[in-house]
Every structure is written in C-alpha cells, then in structure tokens.
Amino acid sequence: MMGSGKTTLGEQLATQLGYAFVDLDAYIVQREGRSIADIFEQQGQERFRELERQALEAVVREYEHAVISAGGGAPCFFDNMDFINQYGESIFLDVPASELAKRLLASNLQVRPLLAGKTEDELREFLDNMLEHRRSFYEQARHKVKGAAITSEQLSSLL
Numbered sequence: 001m002m003g004s005g006k007t008t009l010g011e012q013l014a015t016q017l018g019y020a021f022v023d024l025d026a027y028i029v030q031r032e033g034r035s036i037a038d039i040f041e042q043q044g045q046e047r048f049r050e051l052e053r054q055a056l057e058a059v060v061r062e063y064e065h066a067v068i069s070a071g072g073g074a075p076c077f078f079d080n081m082d083f084i085n086q087y088g089e090s091i092f093l094d095v096p097a098s099e100l101a102k103r104l105l106a107s108n109l110q111v112r113p114l115l116a117g118k119t120e121d122e123l124r125e126f127l128d129n130m131l132e133h134r135r136s137f138y139e140q141a142r143h144k145v146k147g148a149a150i151t152s153e154q155l156s157s158l159l
C-alpha cells in the first residue's frame with residue numbers, strides 16, 4: 001500500500017543484497033519526463049496503469065538482479081501479480097491502515113494523486129477501504145511481513 005515503506009525499505013534492501021534498486025514510480029517519471037501527478041492529471045489513471053505495466057516489463061528485461069519497489073496499485077492491475085511472481089520474489093508489506101494514515105498525513109499528499117486534497121478523516125476511510133479492496137492482490141505475494149516497524153533485515157531474511 002501507499003506509505004507502507006516500499007521505496008524506503010526497497011532501497012535499503014538493495015544495498016544489503018548488492019543489487020540495483022529501481023523504484024517503479026521514479027522509473028516512469030524519468031522515462032516520461034513528468035511527475036506521477038501530471039500523468040494522472042493529463043492522461044488519467046488508466047494510462048498510468050499502462051505505463052506502469054510497461055515499466056515493470058522493461059525493468060525485468062533490463063536487470064538480471066534488482067530490487068523493484070512497485071507503486072501500491074501495481075499488483076492490482078492486469079496480471080501484474082502473476083508477472084511479478086513469474087520473474088522474481090515478492091514481498092507484501094502488511095502495515096496497518098492507521099499507521100499508513102499517520103505516515104501519509106506527515107507527507108505531501110499532492111505527490112500521490114489518489115490522496116491529493118483529502119482531509120484526515122477522508123484519508124483514513126479511503127485507506128481502510130482501499131486496503132480491504134486490494135488485500136486479495138497483495139496476499140498473492142510470495143512473502144508477507146506484518147507490522148508498523150518493518151526493517152530491511154526482516155526482508156532480506158526471507159530471501
């Protein structure tokens with residue numbers, strides 16, 4: 001989910017493993033030359049999901065070994081979860097919605113277009129509903145780590 005720490009922990013995990021690190025959002029931003037928020041605004045979420053899938057395929061082609069931090073929606077579109085599991089290990093960071101809300105409220109909501117403009121109450125409800133809806137996709141990951149203080153050491157011990 002957004003705010004679970006994929007980007008933060010993914011980078012640390014890559015360093016530990018001596019692998020390249022690729023944040024899928026950053027990869028898309030670099031390829032497109034515009035922000036995630038601009039892509040959503042100019043072409044909508046549907047186009048973003050196509051770009052996200054293309055980026056996933058491109059990264060898998062490009063790197064023999066890499067830690068990829070996907071965006072929180074990536075597992076929930078097309079057959080992305082099957083694709084991810086076909087080409088690598090996968091880890092679901094199962095962070096409680098209350099902790100996600102706390103972290104995201106302390107961040108800039110505008111960076112994540114699905115959250116932009118939400119009040120604290122709206123954000124809590126949105127994250128609760130979204131996690132419920134997405135959980136069945138996330139549960140398809142090969143590994144799951146649960147908690148509000150997940151470390152990259154916990155992740156590397158799974159692999």
Ligand SMILES: Nc1ncnc2c1ncn2[C@@H]1O[C@H](COP(=O)(O)OP(=O)(O)O)[C@@H](O)[C@H]1O
Pocket residue numbers: 001002003004005006007008009069103104106107148149150151
């Ligand atoms: N283990 C953690 N404990 C506390 N805060 C964290 C942790 N991991 C990330 N954060 C904070 O939560 C926010 C979202 O982290 P990020 O890595 O961007 O998540 P994601 O890529 O899953 O959306 C950031 O502000 C980050 O500093």
Ligand SMILES: O=C(O)C1=C[C@@H](OP(=O)(O)O)[C@@H](O)[C@H](O)C1
Pocket residue numbers: 001002003006007025036070071072073074111112113114
């Ligand atoms: O959950 C989502 O649908 C999204 C998560 C974001 O990435 P993070 O999970 O790294 O915030 C980013 O891909 C986009 O804003 C959409």
Ligand SMILES: [Mg+2]
Pocket residue numbers: 006007023025069070071
């Ligand atoms: Mg991220």
